[in-house]
Amino acid sequence: MSAILDPTRKLVGQPIKRREDPRLIAGAGAYLDDIKLTGMVHAALVRSTSAHGRIKSIDAGTARGMPGVLAVFTGEDFADLNPLPGAWTAGGVQNNVNTPRVLAIGEVHQVGDPVAVVIAENAYQAADAVEAVAVEYEDLGVVVDAKKATEDGAPQLHENAPNNVVLKWSCGKEAAEVDTALAAAEVRVQQHLVNQRLIPTSIEPRGSIGRYDPGTGDYTLWTTSQAPHVMRLLITAFVMGIPENKLRVISPDVGGGFGCKIFCYYDMALMLALSKKLDGRPVKFFEDRSENYLTTTHGRDHITDVEIGATKDGRITALKVDTHANLGAYFSTIAAGIPTTLYGRMVAGCYKIPNIRVDVTAVYTNTAMVDAYRGAGRPEAAFVIERVCDLVAGATGVDPAEVRRRNFIQPEDFPYDTGIGMLPYDSGNYEPALDRALEIVGYAGLRAEQAARRERDDRKLLGIGLSSYVEVCGVAPSKWIGLPGEGWGAGLWESANVKVHLTGKVVVTTGTLPHGQGHETSFAQLVADELGVPYEDIEIKHSDTLGTPFGFGTYGSRSAAVGGTAIYKSVAKVREKAKKLAAHMLEAAEADIVWEHGRAYVKGSPDAAKTIQDIALQAAVAYDLPGEMEPYLDETTYYDPPNCTFPFGTHVCVVEVDRETGEIALQRYVAVDDVGNVINPMIVDGQVHGGIAQGLAQALYEGAVYNDQGELVTGTMNDYAIPKASMVPTYELERTVTPSPTNPMGVKGAGEAGTIASTPAVANAVIDALAHLGVNHLDMPITPEKVWRAIGGGAS
């Protein structure tokens, strides 16, 4: 590793290698299952084989007598624990909330529901004993489809949710008004769109270790969480009914999350309660991949009907969207916010559409819970609006690129209010990103090539897919997102503390935390620049509620924009104090002090500078401080931004489709993203790469499928196709830079953009290849067989 000791070198904007990687790559990290505590025992779960049933009996007699088994508990043993909380209800509407308990009592609502827990000395014994527990169920009827679940006569999952409806929500204009606009439109298109269910598949599954200290009554929870502070709050105040200060939550190294590790899960409070029952022996639960696929949250699963009105020259005049969002068997922690605030309010995309109406019906079914998954609502919205653009292109004969261009919100329109309840888009300049993407890919040439192949009746058809997206990151303003507004049960600010120790070393503690994003590197770059200390002297500490200030966690691409700004502001406070102290040390007026690269000097005398290290020492020993100044350079910020940030860009995908077999080959993938100012371009590129891979996998490969009995048919990685390196193309990445006015660094967020943009880009490309054959839509994943059938294969 090259040393980056020179504090005059600007680090923000440099592709510095991630400092966490040598540790993680060399196996020196500590993921949850690496943690072994003295006296630790192992929990394994007896899971429901019924998707909807009344538990008639549980016979654990045999299991209790098996080698190594310490205890078997069922739901009744934890009747004193409340059901898990729903933290984000949809704002302004009735939410019929039904959350799971740590173990089911009475009824199960999905295959995999935990009904009993076995504790054994080792994980093998626990797994053996689980097989020996016999559970009988009375079948209550199963429904897995969100639309069918709302029909009369469908099996009812929860008493307080008639027709299995969790909530009905809408945004935009009155339906009648939009209908009028539709009726008046020159061109009208309707389309049924399915945004299939996905399984997040973080490479590290989930788990928890609970430890109770009988001496102090304190609990410690190690858990694979993207939001340890929030888990502490939810588990103590809502599930266990104990004071927040009695629990410490630690997220160790977390191996990916993509959203599914935001939420409050059964195992967290369960492990704590078990440790107490076992007089303080630590108890570990770590799900295997099959359990992960069954019961860790899924994503997407929308059934949507769109109606579009447009002018003959491709201007969209009206858009009506009706979506059934499948939330699964229960209300997961923030599930209600995803298809409402983060989806409904984003369907305008980057376009000026005068008449929009979105209706969302969220539904319970006998499937795994659905909650935020990389992009969380925005990929679903982008899929709708970017398919809409291509449908308009198809119906009007206007080129898809041109449709987008004609409808773009213009640079002078910002801040721009789409009129559907989203905060105003902060900044944007959509056309240059589109132009650049078209230029890189050689759009005109590709269109000519496409036409030539069609003309020649080639076996390999060419398809070009566009996706111009805008998304919302850095989700906050507490007063907007919170309970009286969008329904989130708390604020969404972030915090950071910056300390310059006596030795000049800097320790930053943040409420946000990484689960693969490289915060330790990016944040250190930021602090190095702003404070003028060597990068190597800066430590970023996170992920432990003991020792870090409260934070809401890492999701929604918010760590840099919200958490980073908290750091930035804390550093600024440190700098201000340091300047004051420097003035005192240099016997000058503060106004005459110049601050440059971590050095303070009196204007005109740079040689007689005090370094930040000198000042930190002085502040810490405190022999000679001015006036009322407190010792130490130690500042904290709780930062609640005034707005969200709105990254955007255009992605173009080029595919070859084999007419004979329907096989799809990804030829090119060009992404021009605008994520505002960039702290570390290598990390941003990495985020974009992974994001595109995940998004294109939705278009072509992934899809969770349940059968009518509510069994997950795609229950292993042998059936559920996450993309391998060999299945993704080389990415051609560029960026435009439109700084965000929302925060002083001008950053927007880059964690989800790739996923949001790529699904429609790839789907549009495949459909585009077949457009001349009368195909204007295909449901995802677009498998070769679907293509083959769409162009007449298997017809006779």
Added chain:
Amino acid sequence: MFPNRFEYRRPGSLAEAVQILAENPDAKLLAGGHSLLPAMKLRLAAPSTLVDLSQIEGLRGIAANGALTIGALATYNQVHDSAAVRQAAPMLADTCGIVGDPQVRVRGTLGGSLAHADPAADLTAVVLALGGEVTVVGSGGERTIAADDLFVDLLTTSLAPEEIITEIRIPDLAGAKMAYEKHEHPASGYAVVGVAAVLAMGDGGTIRSARLAVTGATAKATRLSSAEAVLAGKTVRTETIAAAAAAAADGLEINGDLYASADYRRHLVGVLTRRALERATG
């Protein structure tokens, strides 16, 4: 992901291995472990005893002497990298280079693949088309089973429970044209459909005889006898290949699943037959 309890044995000789198998009816041989261990972790297989073959000498060698002899424990990578295999049966070397992923190819063995008889495995069809045979050792001594007689049904072979495949023999195919075409499952990497074609050539570009086999579409690797009949004695021409491809799926009992219906697989059998023949002869 925790298997049931099992015993682990590592015999030093074939005789000892055969004896352990004979004494423990629920025992299973362990070769590369890339089919067996995943099944055990999912508790779909629960052998009482694992008999690790790795310490038995003489099961990994690859020798060519007209015919090709490959030890049952030779890994995909070893077969792929072998100059002798590339020379005698390039399709076999190539296919061993596309099975699964690098980890699978480092550990998975040719013998294990044939013994496991996965309906979507690659090497079953390839060895069948090559007209290979396996040498097996059991309590009754040694015998030879032609690939034609090895695959009985889904995950079922004609091996007796205590028989061990020791080597795979591929006959001398000098001058033969061959190719394997596969439509890969996006999740598992296995063959949704794979077609292996081997053409023994006579004078003047005529096909003396053809052996074609399919995997993925049917419960077990199966000869495409209708296509073979079309090809035998013909010269290589576009129309001949097309006719063989059109006949390829005749008489097959084809399975469908979530990823690909029986109809689509049937279609792929034809297309991949044509592509395999084109590549073999191209």
